[in-house]
Amino acid sequence: MSITNGVTALFHRVLSQISDPSIEWVGFRGLRKITTQYFVRDGLPDENDRNDTHGVMVEVLVNGQFGYAATARLTEEGMHRAVAEAKIQAQAAARFAVHEFSIAQRPRNVSTYQSDCLKPFSGISAADVYGELIRISSRLKISDRIVKTTAFIRTVETDLRFVTSNGSNASQQFSLITTDFEATARNGNIVQSRSDGGFRAKSYQGGWEFFLSDDLWMRVNQVAEQALELAFDSVECPDTTLDLVLKPDQMMLQIHETVGHPLELDRILGDERNFAGWSFVNTGDFGCLQYGSPLMNVTFDPTSKTQFASYGFDDTGVQAACEHLIKDGLLVRGLGGSESQLRSKLAGVANMRATSWNRPAIDRMANINLEPGNSSFDEILTDIKSGVLMESNRSWSIDDFRNKFQFGCEYGKLIENGRLTTTVRNPNYRGITLPFWHSLKKVGNASTVTQHGTPYCGKGEPHQIIGVGHTSPVCLFEQINVFGGAE
Amino acid sequence: MKNYFQSLASAIFRELRQEEHLFLNLAGDDSQFIRINEAKVRQSGVVENYFLDFTFVLGEVEGSLKKGSGQITLCLNEQDDLNRLRARLEDLRKELPNFPVDPYAELPAKKSDESVHESSASLLARGEAVKTLVNPWAGYDVAGFYAAGQIVRGMANSAGLFHWFRMENFSFDYSLFTPAQKALKAHYFSARWDDDKYSRQVQDSILKRSLLEKNSVKISPGQYRVYLTPSAVADILNILGEALGELAIQTSKSAMRFLRSGEKRLSDKFTLIEDFTDGLVPQFNEEGELAPNKLILIENGKLQSTLIHSRTAREYGLRANGAGRRECLRAPVVLSGNLSEPEILKSLGTGIYISNLHYLNWSDEVNGRITGMTRYACFWVIEGKISSPIENLRFDESIFDLLGSSLEQLTKFDEYILETLTYGYRQIGGIRTPGMLLSKMNFTL
Numbered sequence: 001m002s003i004t005n006g007v008t009a010l011f012h013r014v015l016s017q018i019s020d021p022s023i024e025w026v027g028f029r030g031l032r033k034i035t036t037q038y039f040v041r042d043g044l045p046d047e048n049d050r051n052d053t054h055g056v057m058v059e060v061l062v063n064g065q066f067g068y069a070a071t072a073r074l075t076e077e078g079m080h081r082a083v084a085e086a087k088i089q090a091q092a093a094a095r096f097a098v099h100e101f102s103i104a105q106r107p108r109n110v111s112t113y114q115s116d117c118l119k120p121f122s123g124i125s126a127a128d129v130y131g132e133l134i135r136i137s138s139r140l141k142i143s144d145r146i147v148k149t150t151a152f153i154r155t156v157e158t159d160l161r162f163v164t165s166n167g168s169n170a171s172q173q174f175s176l177i178t179t180d181f182e183a184t185a186r187n188g189n190i191v192q193s194r195s196d197g198g199f200r201a202k203s204y205q206g207g208w209e210f211f212l213s214d215d216l217w218m219r220v221n222q223v224a225e226q227a228l229e230l231a232f233d234s235v236e237c238p239d240t241t242l243d244l245v246l247k248p249d250q251m252m253l254q255i256h257e258t259v260g261h262p263l264e265l266d267r268i269l270g271d272e273r274n275f276a277g278w279s280f281v282n283t284g285d286f287g288c289l290q291y292g293s294p295l296m297n298v299t300f301d302p303t304s305k306t307q308f309a310s311y312g313f314d315d316t317g318v319q320a321a322c323e324h325l326i327k328d329g330l331l332v333r334g335l336g337g338s339e340s341q342l343r344s345k346l347a348g349v350a351n352m353r354a355t356s357w358n359r360p361a362i363d364r365m366a367n368i369n370l371e372p373g374n375s376s377f378d379e380i381l382t383d384i385k386s387g388v389l390m391e392s393n394r395s396w397s398i399d400d401f402r403n404k405f406q407f408g409c410e411y412g413k414l415i416e417n418g419r420l421t422t423t424v425r426n427p428n429y430r431g432i433t434l435p436f437w438h439s440l441k442k443v444g445n446a447s448t449v450t451q452h453g454t455p456y457c458g459k460g461e462p463h464q465i466i467g468v469g470h471t472s473p474v475c476l477f478e479q480i481n482v483f484g485g486a487e
Numbered sequence: 488m489k490n491y492f493q494s495l496a497s498a499i500f501r502e503l504r505q506e507e508h509l510f511l512n513l514a515g516d517d518s519q520f521i522r523i524n525e526a527k528v529r530q531s532g533v534v535e536n537y538f539l540d541f542t543f544v545l546g547e548v549e550g551s552l553k554k555g556s557g558q559i560t561l562c563l564n565e566q567d568d569l570n571r572l573r574a575r576l577e578d579l580r581k582e583l584p585n586f587p588v589d590p591y592a593e594l595p596a597k598k599s600d601e602s603v604h605e606s607s608a609s610l611l612a613r614g615e616a617v618k619t620l621v622n623p624w625a626g627y628d629v630a631g632f633y634a635a636g637q638i639v640r641g642m643a644n645s646a647g648l649f650h651w652f653r654m655e656n657f658s659f660d661y662s663l664f665t666p667a668q669k670a671l672k673a674h675y676f677s678a679r680w681d682d683d684k685y686s687r688q689v690q691d692s693i694l695k696r697s698l699l700e701k702n703s704v705k706i707s708p709g710q711y712r713v714y715l716t717p718s719a720v721a722d723i724l725n726i727l728g729e730a731l732g733e734l735a736i737q738t739s740k741s742a743m744r745f746l747r748s749g750e751k752r753l754s755d756k757f758t759l760i761e762d763f764t765d766g767l768v769p770q771f772n773e774e775g776e777l778a779p780n781k782l783i784l785i786e787n788g789k790l791q792s793t794l795i796h797s798r799t800a801r802e803y804g805l806r807a808n809g810a811g812r813r814e815c816l817r818a819p820v821v822l823s824g825n826l827s828e829p830e831i832l833k834s835l836g837t838g839i840y841i842s843n844l845h846y847l848n849w850s851d852e853v854n855g856r857i858t859g860m861t862r863y864a865c866f867w868v869i870e871g872k873i874s875s876p877i878e879n880l881r882f883d884e885s886i887f888d889l890l891g892s893s894l895e896q897l898t899k900f901d902e903y904i905l906e907t908l909t910y911g912y913r914q915i916g917g918i919r920t921p922g923m924l925l926s927k928m929n930f931t932l
Contacts, residue, residue, distance in 0.1 A: 068532030
């Protein structure tokens with residue numbers, strides 16, 4: 001897939017025609033994104049869509065202020081008009097700017113990046129994909145007591161071109177895939193749903209290899225059986241304080257909400273205060289704050305190629321690199337791109353990203369991962385006298401400073417004397433970020449690690465949804481407040 | 488833009504072959520965005536984006552149709568846009584014969600009369616907006632977001648139906664902070680910028696900020712009497728709106744099934760209607776069906792109607808009522824009560840005055856329990872007098888208590904809480920609601 005024929009040449013041509021000496025820098029981020037998705041309910045087709053969007057984000061630097069103009073008019077006239085509009089924005093804002101920027105925040109980049117894709121999307125017809133989802137949805141209905149089944153797949157192919165007046169000429173081609181299926185079982189007023197690791201949490205970078213995998217039908221059967229188990233053979237999660245074991249498909253959410261967001265430098269600098277919120281972390285905390293137990297090691301890794309949010313460079317041209325955010329429990333680095341780094345005088349990462357051509361880049365998570373520890377799954381369970389295991393997120397909420405959270409999961413198991421016993425429905429837990437991470441007692445080894453992601457991280461003004469990735473081992477947290485549903 | 492959309496639609500409809508049908512939906516905006524932090528500009532720019540959704544249907548008999556959908560971004564060169572649309576339809580001509588039959592797909596029809604709604608505004612000049620917005624806040628810590636410009640929605644189908652909605656407006660949604668990081672939330676929106684009105688609103692916000700200067704008190708988890716401002720009620724309605732879709736009830740996802748069965752009920756003081764009479768949102772849905780001017784959803788605590796899209800109607804043998812495909816609230820209005828503004832604190836007595844809520848989510852969706860946080864200017868009230876701001880609290884509460892057994896009174900006044908989301912493109916509409924006095928709300932953290 002190519003953005004449009006000749007768009008890079010168009011960008012260079014327009015650049016060469018700009019002679020306005022008041023414009024210190026011009027950048028074009030052209031993008032074409034094709035999103036294809038299918039949704040099947042109860043074995044019947046429900047939705048199939050192919051969305052094809054294209055356009056360019058034009059940025060100019062005037063008097064130390066960036067102004068932007070986004071347009072889908074990919075012509076010389078359309079782009080010159082956008083440059084002029086962006087200049088008006090930059091000029092008007094420069095006198096009132098939160099900080100003065102320079103060309104250093106848009107470094108030259110001439111690299112290319114392409115997702116690894118073992119089984120390209122072009123290899124299977126749309127009808128065959130639809131057919132496979134119908135088979136999954138039908139196979140999930142293993143009993144009349146299953147009242148609803150769904151199956152979903154989305155692929156995203158993106159072609160990005162980055163051309164700037166300081167010599168950037170870079171491109172990135174992404175192939176993303178998200179799959180999901182779910183069964184809902186009903187036992188009178190007890191209604192329980194079980195999905196394949198949580199809502200849209202199977203999100204990867206790659207091709208069909210992440211859909212038509214060897215374990216697909218085993219997972220389909222397990223989801224259906226566990227939906228029945230939850231509705232017909234489970235107990236309500238107790239309302240008490242217990243040791244809590246979280247599987248990676250819930251750790252993903254825990255990392256996202258209580259590590260990723262609080263460490264975003266634009267939040268810490270207050271940019272998000274009117275919408276997504278602030279952070280309990282201050283600029284003075286880096287290098288000083290013991291965020292969690294010494295077992296806690298968190299990395300920002302956009303170089304892990306099969307993870308959902310990997311890339312070669314961010315949307316300002318900064319080359320991507322893996323960095324530790326938290327090392328042995330100590331906060332060492334924030335999630336801030338070149339602009340936040342300048343404003344905060346803190347080290348950061350290459351993470352200024354935009355959801356599409358029509359939104360400006362802001363500080364985002366990429367892949368935020370909890371590094372594995374030393375414990376096997378059995379070793380994690382073995383010392384627990386009374387606990388609960390939870391997996392697959394279904395509910396999430398946290399305050400605007402990222403302190404008080406409450407999360408819910410699809411599926412749980414009681415842990416009694418080191419063994420998994422009774423199935424638990426409506427498992428929920430709540431806590432406060434720093435005490436929670438200080439209660440981290442065991443971190444699973446590499447054998448317990450799985451990879452997840454979500455396409456739905458929301459932030460920014462104007463608002464933007466973007467994809468992020470998270471890998472994690474299984475983890476044990478001591479003495480956490482757990483509780484059940486509203487039955 | 489209306490002429491462009493009509494011309495493009497006519498051109499593609501003319502090219503349809505036998506047994507081919509098409510729905511088109513246009514959405515987008517041409518907007519200026521200014522993001523403010525510390526009363527200075529963090530980012531500013533303009534975005535012009537229009538997205539054309541289409542659903543291509545193959546066949547002549549409902550029950551045996553095949554369909555495929557998609558979206559293209561309009562570049563606003565008619566020949567180029569037409570070529571993109573043609574190319575996508577050509578793909579579907581090849582793909583659809585191999586797709587399964589969609590038993591609930593529908594053929595386009597002329598189900599309503601054509602409608603055209605156009606409203607213009609008097610907006611700040613794009614080069615002047617920053618100065619006008621920021622200047623009055625000198626010396627104060629304000630963070631906010633200004634969005635202004637044209638928003639369009641259009642619908643056309645190959646049976647000859649056409650609907651058009653275009654509006655211009657601006658909104659400045661902001662948070663004013665104290666040095667101790669406490670804040671109040673306010674919003675100035677209109678179709679006509681008024682310097683005097685803006686100045687008065689700024690001064691009013693600065694005055695109200697003084698209420699936040701006292702030290703915050705930490706309230707222990709437990710049950711408290713509560714007053715929810717219209718903004719806080721709107722947050723609850725936003726989440727309730729997802730539960731009033733007929734499909735969500737039919738598939739046991741929504742706790743509103745308990746209202747239908749009569750096992751639960753809401754307060755007889757609570758009446759919720761969809762009301763399109765103010766013309767602030769399009770009355771047509773993606774298929775061109777018009778919602779009734781007013782649709783009573785919950786009347787005196789009892790479920791009267793749900794939001795039924797035509798697809799759901801076909802699946803379950805019901806009558807559609809013009810709901811959108813997602814079966815969400817589009818023009819919700821909660822009827823007011825008798826509590827006058829001066830009586831709010833006195834009626835609250837001792838409890839919590841909640842200005843805003845934050846990050847609501849179902850903690851048990853099928854049983855109707857919601858969790859969320861207090862946010863912004865929330866106060867501990869003792870015997871009818873504001874005592875001090877509170878540290879934020881988490882609540883976890885059944886919707887059947889919040890809007891049912893715990894609902895003591897609604898205010899006489901109501902407010903229109905504008906939808907300010909800009910995911911994808913600028914959203915439209917809002918919620919009109921009074922405030923609510925609750926006998927108890929359950930706080931857990």
